[in-house]
Amino acid sequence: MAYQAEISRKNPGCFLFLVDQSESMEDPFAGGNGKKKAEELATILNKLIHNLSIRCAKSDSIYDYFHVGVLGYSEDSCKSALGGELSGRSLVPISELAGKPLRIEERTKQSDDGAGGVMEQTVKFPVWFDPYGKGGTPMCAALKDATKIVATWCQEHPQGFPPIVINITDGEATDGDLVAAARPLTAVSGEDGSALLFNIHLSSTAGPSIELPGDASKLPDQHAKALFDASSTLTPFMVARATELGLPAAENSRGFIFNAQPLHVIHFLDIGTRPANVRLR
Template sequence: MNYTQSITRRHRTAFVLAIDQSGSMVEELKFRGQRISKAAAVAEVANSLLSELLLRATREGEVRDYYDIAVIGYSGEGVRSLLSADEAFVPVPALENATRNTRRVCVERRLPDGQPAFNEVTLREWIAPAASGQTPMYEALLYVHDLVEGWCRRPEHSGSFPPMVFNITDGEASDSDEEELAQIAARIRSLGTDDGHALLVNIHLASGDAAPGRIFLTEEEAAYDNRYARLLYDISSPMPPLFEEAIRTLRDDRARGPFRGMCYNASITELLSILNVGSISVNLQ
């Protein structure tokens, strides 16, 4: 399991983003100097990721078919695809025509020396904020499992870099216990291609919690007093060595791995950085 296959039109990959849209996402948190709902913040993060993926697939004015993308929301209304009503996976060139809206925003990026830089960019919007009902996370991960399994089974994907799954949530699953959630997460992590297993990254939004923000936790950092966050750590993927230097750069320290695909109580800027790791670390050709 090397995780070294470059992403090309012949060896495509997949990104799956699962977004908690339950009622608790109406709670507010500070985002880029203002207070907005978690739902609005997560939608902006998701849209920024999609913009980044679209940008990285663009070569000489052409959007190349490097990967499939699925975005699903889960809430009291069930689990549903947020990009297309017909197919969960959308090839990256199709994002060009699926944009719902555009607006100008200020985006923070990290310079090579670690200092922040702010640029005004046009942000495309595919995902709208939503918040209602309970948190059917088990159902959502079961849906993700079936999506990833079907994608990996296709012969043309056998040699590809494996899919990456990002689950963003602020609360405990309402439709399962810990053992059931751990089992479905393990099933997702067992899927993959000849290049490696699928990578599951869990991102816990926990506004109001006094614990410090942490990204890509180590085993030592997982020993804090939050039962649900510990569960998310346990069911997240160990991050492959390929990503370790990028993770250290994001953490701004020299912590030793192995790291888990788990973020806890981090700022939204850190959250966006986490979502970019997969597309930055993997070579596009």
């Protein structure tokens, strides 16, 4: 049975995020309190890398259960969106990622003061990834680069859990046929199954979202249908996790959300980065 491999330091998981950095990402995010999509997405991704680091933290070190990459696509090219010492790197072990953020900001959060009130607490907020938005949407180029990266990964980790690629976009590919570009990526496979490609379409308007559809019948246009066609089916464990989070997931659900608002993105990334019901070791 596919998608059962244990995540371990010997066989780590691979998460690759493809991030739309086209000009339209500078528009406001529906449900984002006036924030731009690029800004909100940067915060969500930084928080995700933060959470993955915490999940892998063990006493005073980090176990490399995951390798993570972020590719940004904008104008006419695709490149690693990680900066600083990690600039240009495609996949980075989580311990190295945790140790080399661009900077560590201090942010305040409200928490329970234990006496029925609320207190402000200063927390460290590492930043790996800054918002950016310019030019077109070369999504096919990003999928092509991602295919090379996951193919190398599968050669090096043939027994590991298949790589998970999560594409986050607010628009349509401006450089070709998205479905055709996705096919080679999801054809890359190891002993535990094929690489998984999930898509999140970000909303600029407050229209209804379509979450984890099993078919394309309710999708409004051909671009949404293309994203659906390019998306892999969720694994059984992901379906279970989605159900726990209150999302309408079924056995045939694709890893796709159309018209996603920030909370959808957070939930979807939670689902997409929990490969299987295994204990990290």
